[in-house]
Amino acid sequence: MSGENSSKDSGDKEYVRLVSSDGFEYSILRSAAAVSGTLRGMLSQSSNFVEAKQNRVVLPNISGVLLEKVCEYLYYNLKHQNNPGNIPEFDVPPEMALELLVASDFLDGKDGSIRSE
């Protein structure tokens, strides 16, 4: 799921790439990225953004460590969103909680209703 992915662009539309401020690239499922309102907007095929054309999002305000945690959450949400009853805890290390909060605020998109459509 996470970890550096240095292989060349496979052209697989199922996966999108997230690039951190310090150059780490994470290749994740499109459906996982769509958990985040901001990423979904950027990658939406109907939009004319560079991100949507290249299936690649550069996030200059999120560091690699943080982005890995973000990806972990995106998959965590994707996996459990249909069965929210019995889910394991998601571990947030205290030392990155504040930065993660800022990052998640940015990624979620302001309008909460975007998520639940």
Added chain:
Amino acid sequence: MSRNAGGSRVRGPNSALTEFLRERGIDANAIRHRYEETLQQQATTSPDTVVTVSGSSATSRSLSRDEVETTVSSSSRSRKRTKKKHEDSDDEGELLARMTRPRPGQIDFCAECQCRFTVTAYSKTARDGNGLLCHSCGSKYAQEEKQQKKTQISSRKRKKSIAAALLDKQEFAVPKLQDLCIKVIAKYIEDVEILGDIGDFNMEKIARILSRNRSLKDNTLKLFLNPSIKRLHFWDCSNLSSDSLELIASYCPLLESLTLSMCGQMTDKVIDYYSTNLRNLHSLTINGGFLITSGCWVRFFDKIGSQLVRFSLANTLRFNRESLQALVRNCSATLEELSLSRVGSLKNEDIPLLLQLPKLTALELSYMRDAITDDDVIDLLRVIGPRLVTLNLDDSGDLTDKFLLEGVRPYCGRLQNLSLALCDGFTDAGVRDVFKDWEFNNGLINANFSRCTNVGDEAIQALIDHSAKTLVILNLNSVYKLTTATFQLLASSDCEFLSQLDFGFVHCVGDEEIEVLTERCKSLQLIEAYGNIRITELAKVKRGVKVLGRQSDSL
């Protein structure tokens, strides 16, 4: 089995049951004998059992245990049924089963793998109840049992967390990453040096959690103070010293809206400091500031009263006539919302002072039983009633129908929010007459008649007739006299905006009513049904409607 067989007088410690049985002359051998006799009688019909009964004592023992244990391990309902039928034989059987179990130290054969093993106190009984298991077979089952228990516990946990989420009026879903982070931050708040630029909304969320955890202290307070902030809300200031409370004004001079709850350590010095430093303050809410003297309030209003738009005070005994005089003297030009709750030092002769606040649109005078009388409030409404949008007179037991008919009905044309909880002076007919053909008013949005115990069907039906098109929140908690007719009317009158409904402790409401209500009221989101024992988990509630307080949720 043969504890007393030798006739020995030496006995070990006994349970109360053994003692009792011995006193009554009930003997294990006799019971066993009787049991085998009945078996023999039954055996006349089936030849299979004849063999076992007449066989070796070991096999007959295992068979009898088999029968007994299956009755024991079957589901409780069927067990009850069998118990009714053969109460005697069942009891005897249980006793027998206990006695026929090999004692620790004996040698037995495993029911599963037939190997020889020494019985211990921890030896497990086989699944079918027939015989014991050796150590290796037993531990195999123990693993499965453990797994079973685990899933049982986790499902119980899940039910609990769903119920807890429901109580917080939240959807049960995958938690948002923001909320997860905020929880962690709140947990480690002692170690945070600076919160940084996380946004006002997140700040407020963290402040709320800290208040709830009672961890808002002098050192954590400073994290929230910065010079540009305009709104601050702290809901639990009980751990904040007066010095820290002063810091709020010195760090945040631009504050416009300030809410401080449970601020028991707040002194005159703090309020004096606020009045000199908070130049932009226009909304102040103080709850539980019981140390602040009336003289201090006078100074406060004289200084910055002319800019106050909202003032809310609760739980103090020192806000008296002089303070109120200072308030009306200084705030008459600006004050739009005034809330005084549990201010025990105000008397009914002080209420007419409020006549001098012509701009009021929201007035709360709650939990001041002695100060509120019909005539005073009617006089007040004659002047300020036409502008009033919100009126809250909770727990004013001295108010009667006269107040409604001569105060509210003729003057309160714009009224949208009316709260009259705990006012038991109103009668059914009185409330009905207020709402009947009340064309002067366009309808209430928020109506609270909780615990108005003398109000009944006619009144609430008149309210529904009048405000069906506008009602959003309706609270009928503990209006005992209501019958199902009212709820049928509510369902059939097409309340398109009604989103919150509380009919806790109204006993007539059951599954059928709640189903119809959720079906017909399209906007309904939240139903509070504490103490409605006729509402069960079987009620088919439309998706998206939360029902709070059902007994079946927490069991």
